[in-house]
Amino acid sequence: MPNAILRAGPDTQGRPVSCANDTSSSAWPWQYIKLVNISKVTHTGCEDSPIGNIPTTKHSDSNDSNVETATGNFSISRSATSNHGTTIDIGFEFVYQATQSFDIKITYNGSASGGPDIDSSSNIRFVDNKAGGSASGFPSLSGSITRTLPASVVPALYSAALSVGIGIEFPDDICTPSSGSANASATLGIEFL
Amino acid sequence: MAKYEESQEVENERSKNRQRATRERRAEEKEIKKQRREALNQATSTKERREIKRAAEEATLSTRGPSSAGGSDKGGIYDISTNNYSQPQRNQLGQDSSIEDAGIDTLGGSSAADSVGDTNTFTLDIVKDDNTAGTATFNGPGVNDD
16 A cells, blocks of 8 residues: 655646646646647748749747646647648646556547648647657547556656648649648547546 | 631631642643744744743743752652662753753653644645545644754
């Protein structure tokens, strides 16, 4: 029978420390950091250059990193679209202490669509901070992975992320904004087993 | 018979005086204990807490008169070989004496971690042995300097 351990934290990076997989405590809420980054590239037309007309683009990025409180299983879902390129990065990380190991199940689901011509660099990738914890594919990627997180007297980190990126080629008439679309969607969930 | 009644009357008066003195002493000790608790709550260092406890104990002893300060023969040791009757020294209160000077610790004595007699409690979060969140309550002065 393991011994009880004193709560530590926040950790050296200021992250809250959660109690194993116990999301039921109001006195010690189970917290994680939610990461959401969405990047869109919009084709706006063209401009003159010494080599002739070149396409012009507009970039927009939104980056969010928030501490959230979970009261059970949770998931993160985002979707975005543009006429040239779209990338969604979602993820979470949490720091925990535990007197004994516990299991979590991570489920990921990413998909991309668009056209008329999809750029070859488009990709979907899942990764976590454990050995062997990566998978990639296109235009869709889905799966799940079960992790056994070991007991830890000091704060220990687990993180997982899913990235969905899709780009489409510029149209033949590069001076006319593309009428194409680059659509991406991503869902990442955690289940406490 | 009259002599007995007179003697009984005197004894009754003495008894009343003893009871009154006891009540007064208890009231003084209660007040000292209250002041000790308040002072400990405001203390910021181990040294300060130690001084407060020492002062409180001395004040308490003074309310009890010489018998509690080691001045009477109560609790003394009779040495049959020398036919002497000696009074033991008071217990050590400080921490800087050699081990040869050390006596039995007194309640509420020199150690900052000594929780006996303290009414302060503090609670810390813990991960219980079943991985659930819980708390543990401790007695004592709380956070020490070192």
